Amino acid sequence: MAGAAASLGTDPITLADLLRVANSPGFERWQEQIRRTGGCAHPIRLQGQTVTRDAKTGDVLYSYSTEQEPGGMLRVACGNRRASRCPACAWTYAGDTYHLIRAGITGDEQKDVPATVRDHPRVFATLTAPSFGAVHNRPDTGPCRCGASHTDDDPALGTALDPERYDYAGAVLWNNYAGDLWRRFTIYLHREIAARAGLTQTAMKEACRVSFGKVAEFQKRGSVHFHAVVRLDGPDGPDSAPPAWATVVLLDDAIKAAAARVSVPVSSSRDHPARTLRWGSQVDVQPIGALGQEELTEQTVASYVAKYATKAAETTGTVDHRIGELAELDKLPLPAHTRRLIEACWHLDDAYPERLLARWAHMLGFRGHFSTKSRRYSTTLGALRQVRADYRARQERRERGLSEDLDDTEGSTLVLAHWTYAGQGHTPGESWLAATIAKEIQLNRETAREALADLAGLDEEVWA
Structure with missing residues (x-):
């Protein structure tokens, strides 16, 4: 000892x-x-x-x-x-999430998902937030707009180049409404798939079912984006084969079209003008292949989703507990960019009381679930x-x-x-x-x- x-x-x-x-x-x-x-x-x-x-x-x-x-x-x-609160329980949660996501990709009879889902169209989609102002980043070519070549661990990454012009109000409102954006996206996705199949929405439900498992991730700039496994099944879910017209190409096109159509209006309030929230232009859709058949394998996707299931907004330097009053910020070692996002939540709280922005200020306005799935995607965490x-x-x-x-x-x-x-x-x-x-x-x-x-x-x- x-x-x-x-x-x-x-x-x-x-x-x-x-x-x-x-x-x-x-x-x-x-x-x-x-x-x-x-x-x-x-x-x-x-x-x-x-x-x-x-x-x-x-x-x-x-x-x-x-x-x-x-x-x-x-x-x-x-x-x-949350890994920041309990690494041990978060590790178990990540393992459960891995099995949940993987079962919906590869199938698992013990989890009531047939192995035939491997033959169903499956993609890994990422939907991001729009820009709220220029931030320090690492472009694929050349230095950042500030002229510096940032390292991976540079604390400046994701922070505003010009804080006075950055739309902090828009950023936290977008986080707050991100769940609404996703819900509308799933509605439009059904419509876009039906349109490409030449079916009515009623006929679409009788021929094909859309299943998904998703996780939310905070970017360095403090905006949420979503990673999702999206799968097309037959009308009875994973136990039934999808129709012949249900292909990866169709699903790819429908996801991008649905994301482009989604909008959530936010009414004006006091000193805040009305605005319309949308997804960012960067919508990435990649097909999921079996082991050794595609660069993006089934195990890689499941591991990637599980990795982010235990993380919250701590990647931005915020705290992992609720903030009772703004005066607490003076006692916390917060990055300036993160502090401005938290302050924006409090300033907007009176204007939009129904959105509970101050209550979720430590989450930079986001109040949705980090890990969700459709009913027939696979098993449940419970x-x-x-x-x-x-x-x-x-x-x-x-x-x-x-x-x-x-x-x-x-x-x-x-x-x-x-x-x-x-x-x-x-x-x-x-x-x-x-x-x-x-x-x-x-x-x-x-x-x-x-x-x-x-x-x-x-x-x-x-x-x-």
Whole structure:
């Protein structure tokens, strides 16, 4: 422990608490709890008990109480998807998102998506925000407009060249209405596909279904854009083949046409003129190919989407929590460009109270979901979590000498439980240990994944 403590590089308080935790009674059980949370950075602490009885005889099959747990508490994962808040839970969320997106591209019988979806038209589309003013960037050729050749990690990237002329109000309003733009885009996409097929919208629904899975990403300049896997199915979803006229070329053309048609009007209010919000001119659509057939492979797309599912606006230097009042900004190390976007949200809040801009100022006005999908695209995150919970439940029953399928017969057992919230988070020493456990878990899974990929002859990244 002394050698490990010397290499921590942490403050004396953390080191002292680390020693306290490591020498506390029940330390091994505490470690087991944290491993079960995946190394969660902010676990929820619960107190209570549960009793499982045979529904027919009333016999107690199993009972549990937190009284014997370390500190008298059970720790469960917080489940936060944001990597800035909990890297461990965000890693799990990214893995679930990968499987959800990949199942809709390659098919997965265990997730009720047939493998035949590989034969359906599939594209990876990116819809961006328009320009709100010139920003520092890295052009494909030559230097930035400012004359400098910025590096990838230059903090100036994405910031306004001329802050006084940059449309900060337009930028945050666009973020705020981005969800409305996407909803209208899906409506127009159906219409554009129907028009190219020579069908009415009613006939279109009887012949073809559009499915998608998308994720939002913040650009350096603080504007949201969307990445989406879009797939054409038959009328019954992924289980049915799309009509012969449903091709990648048609889908590509329909997406670009739909994006060009979408507009969301914003009425004038006080000192703010009326404006019309639209997608940016950069609409990228790429076909998705099977492994080795196209540059943009199925695994690459799923990994790309999963990567951004755990990120929010932190890439712009903003904070990952709500801001109670503008005075808080003076205490935060915010980049000037990001601060202006946050201030714009607060200044616009009185003009557009129904948009809750101040409430979402830390998100630069964006209040939509970062990861969404259409109903028949593939499985759900809830279903994936349930599979994991069922596995752990069977594992626990096996460890206690009970039948693994004890709960499979409806009405066979009766569970009585009482839980109370007892807090959240770790002490400094616990935080360090939890982070170490999280890294160990990820390293072990990555090693196992690489071994499986080698056996299968795969080079692509596959989430465990």
